[in-house]
Amino acid sequence: RKEVEQDPGPFNVPEGATVAFNCTYSNSASQSFFWYRQDCRKEPKLLMSVYSSGNEDGRFTAQLNRASQYISLLIRDSKLSDSATYLCVVNGGGSYIPTFGRGTSLIVHP
Amino acid sequence: NAGVTQTPKFQVLKTGQSMTLQCAQDMNHEYMSWYRQDPGMGLRLIHYSVGAGITDQGEVPNGYNVSRSTTEDFPLRLLSAAPSQTSVYFCASSSGQYSYEQYFGPGTRLTVT
Numbered sequence: 420r421k422e423v424e425q426d427p428g429p430f431n432v433p434e435g436a437t438v439a440f441n442c443t444y445s446n447s448a449s450q451s452f453f454w455y456r457q458d459c460r461k462e463p464k465l466l467m468s469v470y471s472s473g474n475e476d477g478r479f480t481a482q483l484n485r486a487s488q489y490i491s492l493l494i495r496d497s498k499l500s501d502s503a504t505y506l507c508v509v510n511g512g513g514s515y516i517p518t519f520g521r522g523t524s525l526i527v528h529p
Numbered sequence: 530n531a532g533v534t535q536t537p538k539f540q541v542l543k544t545g546q547s548m549t550l551q552c553a554q555d556m557n558h559e560y561m562s563w564y565r566q567d568p569g570m571g572l573r574l575i576h577y578s579v580g581a582g583i584t585d586q587g588e589v590p591n592g593y594n595v596s597r598s599t600t601e602d603f604p605l606r607l608l609s610a611a612p613s614q615t616s617v618y619f620c621a622s623s624s625g626q627y628s629y630e631q632y633f634g635p636g637t638r639l640t641v642t
């Protein structure tokens with residue numbers, strides 16, 4: 420079983436739609452959780468950290484479910500510019516070494 | 530404030546050649562890492578460093594060397610390039626002590642023929 424798993428997609432949605440991605444992790448000692456965004460042929464960029472209480476940044480909401488060991492990312496009112504790959508990243512038990520999921524591809528069409 | 534910079538952006542090598550990929554950061558981050566990204570494989574950690582003078586191996590270290598003589602610089606050396614090392618290489622840094630958020634450089638696209 421992979422340490423961090425994501426549905427690769429692609430998720431193909433129209434502009435204005437709401438879309439949600441999940442990411443499951445296997446290390447119950449994991450303490451830090453992040454969502455990164457990666458555009459085609461570009462470097463990953465931090466989108467959001469994920470806190471235990473959940474957090475929201477504009478159209479984006481991230482949540483953590485420790486009991487079921489997954490994090491989620493909700494994007495409301497999708498824009499064409501949201502088209503990208505979304506990477507889930509988990510840091511476990513005080514270790515610096517992060518574990519990356521393989522990413523979920525999102526395509527927003529007119 | 531340039532963040533994380535990488536050179537070169539593109540490189541073509543012949544099998545057996547060696548080269549160094551440069552990475553520098555100006556954020557005074559203690560933690561630096563090198564990743565490779567291949568289609569369908571996601572990001573894989575090659576080597577990392579938790580401070581000047583300290584390096585360690587990641588998931589796929591074979592064929593690569595690193596050193597960390599200063600906080601700012603973390604070069605990656607390919608000892609004898611092989612076609613299997615054709616990939617996109619990303620350098621990243623993190624403050625580490627208070628946050629594991631990583632900042633990535635723009636990447637080096639390497640082709641080994």
